[in-house]
Amino acid sequence: MTKKDDDQVNRLERARSIGLARYMLIREAADQTLTGRQRGALVRALAGTPHTDPDGRTVWLTRWTLDRWIGEWRRGGFDALIPSTRQSQPRTPPEVFELATALKKENPSRSAAQVRRILSAQHGWAPDERTLQRMFVRTGLTALRSPVEPAVFGRFEADRPNEMWTGDALHGPRIEGRKTYLFAFVDDHSRAVVGHRWGFAEDTVRLAAALRPALAARGVPNYVYVDNGSAFVDSWLLRACAKLGIKLVHSQPGRPQGRGKIERFFRTVNGEFTVEIASGDGEPGRQVTSLAEMNRLFTAWVEGVYHRRTHSETGMAPLARWMAGAPFPVPAPADLAEAFRWSEHRVVTKTALVSLHGNRYQVDPLLAGRRVELVFDPFDLTFLQVRSEGHDAGTALPFQINRHSHPKARPEVPAEEPKPTTGIDYLALIDHAHSSELADKVNYSALGWEMPTPTVDLTTE
Incomplete structure (x- = not known):
């Protein structure tokens, strides 16, 4: 693939990330069950607060822009929010950008507005302030900004079942010498465990194994609230949520407000379930020999113990409180398969x-x-x-066809058959050849001379 093709693919991926950011921003306001007054209040609130774009910049959006995105999403779905990847030639002469860069480097405290004033005074014309700011961000010249204060959740609780699910991963005991991980999703209103899966890896495949059955059996939530782990920020999860109309929300790094319910559930798991699993030879507890057994035992504990016991905060059993809002529509099998x-x-x-x-x-x-x-x-x-x-x-x-699965789609149980080897140590061969070549050359050290050092002009590299 040529560099031009790579640039085209990169532009398309960036356009998709912009479309996902737009979708996550307008999802709540685009709900067709809202009245015009309710939608207007939400749009005004969105227009009155700063937002972070895919490049990490703080931006403000107008009501007209938000209304336009909502209309495009209703007419064409998620794909309509993806901007065009066509690029036009820059209208600003490169020498103007060079001067702006020099002015910023000369005094990093200068804002884009101040640089624009200087350019205007020097040339009688200057690019727009936003154009200069984007250029400073792109070239790494943006001055350090104070972090945006994240939202505080307090003692928040969803008003109804399936309004919000919270997902996370728990590090578990070892099975057959391998560490296990539990992906779980808890309904915020009822504290019911809507999806779970033990696996040997903390990756996107194991996350999908927990989330997909949950959506098929429990319905589609309005929100999924997760942290910033690698599995939760993977593009496949963004795509799946966008296809199913779910707003994916990530907690702020270092500020896990709103995640207390699933953390409390994980403490219950450690105190009642994993404590009964033997983590090594000779230790008390049940010896679990496979993931299938681990998942079977955990399902029995969740459905037979946790879901039936009265929760200390809600005063109801988690499953009974979740069922109080039933029935919940579930996605069609074809739509679910497409999303994942x-x-x-x-x-x-x-x-x-x-x-x-x-x-x-x-x-x-x-x-x-x-x-x-x-x-x-x-x-x-x-x-x-x-x-x-x-x-x-x-x-x-x-x-x-050289491989039948994606590099990230690693199986739970690796192949037991070792890969055939030739017994040839390539690095040892070239090391031996290099040593032999040096032995045939003049020994400058023995003659009392210094080995001449080649000069490399780094400016030409």
């Missing part, structure tokens, strides 16, 4: 081929030279759906 597929973008070659993690696929020749979205099951890379500009463009036919 992964996607990546590629540029189709002139021979109508696309590459994905070492595999090559044949697509429609009419797509040659275009950027396409490849949608797939991470455990089966032999079948890919192709989409162009948000529309279905058929399937990709396998042309050369």
Whole structure:
């Protein structure tokens, strides 16, 4: 893939991140059950507070912009919020940006507004203040800003079941010498455990194994509140929530307000469940020999003990309080499967081929030279759906398959058969050859001379 193709893919990925940020911002205000007055109040509140864009900048949005995004989302769904990736030529001469950069470096305390005043006084014209600020952010010249004070949740509780789920991961005992992790989601209103899964890794695949059955059985929440762990900020989770109409909310780093309920649940898990699991030979507790057994025992404890016991704060059993709001609509199997597929973008070659993690696929020749979205099951890379500009463009036919699953889709149980080895130590061979070559050269040390040191001009590297 050429540098131009890489730039196109990067622009498309950035556009998708902007679309996701817009969706997460307007999701609540776009709820069709709201009255015009309620929606107006929410939009005014959004327009009256600062927000952080995908580049980390603090921005203010107008009511007109928010209303336009809501209208686009209603007409075209999530794809309508993704901005165009076409780039226009910059209208500001590069020498003006160079002078602005020099002025900022000369005095880092100068704001973009002040730099604009100096440029205007010098040349009689200057770029917009926002243009200069974006340039300073892009080049790393932005002065340090005081952190934005995060929202405080206090003793918040959702008004009804499935209004908000809180998710997190717990480090558990070792099974067969391997550490285990529990992904769990707790309904904020009822404290019911809506989804859970023990696994051998704290990654996106194990997170999906806990969340997908929860959505299929318990319905779709309005919000999912998680931390900033690598599994919770992966693009697949953003895509899944956007497809199902869920607003994904991340807690501020170092400020975990609102996460007390699931942390309290994890303390209960450690005090009542994992304490009964033997973590090594000779230790008291049940010897668990497989993940299947671990998940079976945990499900029995959740459904038979935790869900049936009166909660100290709500005064009701978690399952009974959750069922008080039933029934809850569940997503159609096809919609759920689509939401949990992964996607990546590629540029189709002139021979109508696309590459994905070492595999090559044949697509429609009419797509040659275009950027396409490849949608797939991470455990089966032999079948890919192709989409162009948000529309279905058929399937990709396998042309050369070197791997059948995504690199992140690691199985729970690795292959027991060791990989065949040739017994050849390549590094030892080249080390021996290098040593032999040095032995044949003149020994400058023995002659009392210093080995000449080659001079490298770093400015040409």
